[in-house]
Amino acid sequence: MSSPNYQLICVLGPTAIGKTALSIQLAKHFSTEIISADSRQFYKEMNIGTAVPSTEELAAAKHHFIQHISIEENYSVGKFEADADKKLNSLFLKNQKVILVGGSGLYVKAATEGLDDFPKVAEHIRQELNTELEEKGLQHLQAELKKIDEKSYQDIAIDNPKRVIRALAIYRSSGQIYSQFLGKKKKQKNFASIKIGLTAPREIIYNRIEKRVDVMMEMGLLQEAKKLYPKRRLNALNTVGYKELFTYFDGNSSLEHAVSEIKKNTRRFAKRQLTWFKNQEDALWFDYETPVEEIIQKIEDKYTQAKGV
Secondary structure, three states: OOOOOOEEEEEEOOOOOOHHHHHHHHHHHOOOOEEEOOHHHHEOOOOOOOOOOOHHHHHHOOEEOOOOEOOOOOOOHHHHHHHHHHHHHHHOOOOOEEEEEOOOHHHHHHHHOOOOOOOOOOHHHHHHHHHHHHHHOHHHHHHHHHHHOHHHHHHOOOOOHHHHHHHHHHHHHHOOOHHHHOOOOOOOOOOEEEEEEEEOOHHHHHHHHHHHHHHHHHHOHHHHHHHHHHHOOOHHHOOOOOHHHHHHHOOOOOHHHHHHHHHHHHHHHHHHHHHHHHOOOOOEEEEOOOOHHHHHHHHHHHHHHHHOO
16 A cells, blocks of 8 residues: 655646746755656657656756666566655655656556566567568558457557557457456555646747757757767667657658658657646646745645645
């Protein structure tokens, strides 16, 4: 059973909404540390394109799981759950509250609830699907998933080949669709979670995304992607902000078109995030311009209620 004495404050919201700034304000107020559940920010070599917190932001509050592994490493959500559990157990020895921030829904779920119990997948099935991805493309696999498991097609990060292959591999291995395994097994955590969501009208979110991409290009995203281009086949690099520029380097698009595609695909990513967040019924939602004092008060009220004071 989770303990109300220890509280994981989860800062949720779509990309570019202001989660980093809020999480730092909360960490400073509660004199605690931050765990990142943004899977794109785990990699050392990816900096500008993943909007990693700045040097000043990292200095303002201690962060964990920011650029802690290489793109050369295989790092799964299961490994993240184990690492996050270990880190949280350590942090709760000295803090009653810890901040978790991220837009990767599956990683937030892993840290707060634990992963669902899936059957093992034979390696040859995974290899078959990777071959199909190479030969027939991601759209072919997406179409298959939509046909057999509409719920998973709507819920998972459909533009992420790793997620699509995972869902299809489960089906081909067990004969049961991926979504059937969701929610059946919940792991007990030794802390209570409170989810704080930041939101805004969609047009504001999209406008903030477009401005962020422009700033990334000014900061040197093109040069960063150029350095990573020789390793473009690595799974970690098959992500928005890099894959579009790799297409430009391949000579298959103009730079202007590549930047336009980054904006479009980031908007699509934000739309999927919003869909996932809608299902977080226990989250407290705030407009992105809400004063931090108001958010802190709500957190304190929730904490008091949980303890039955």
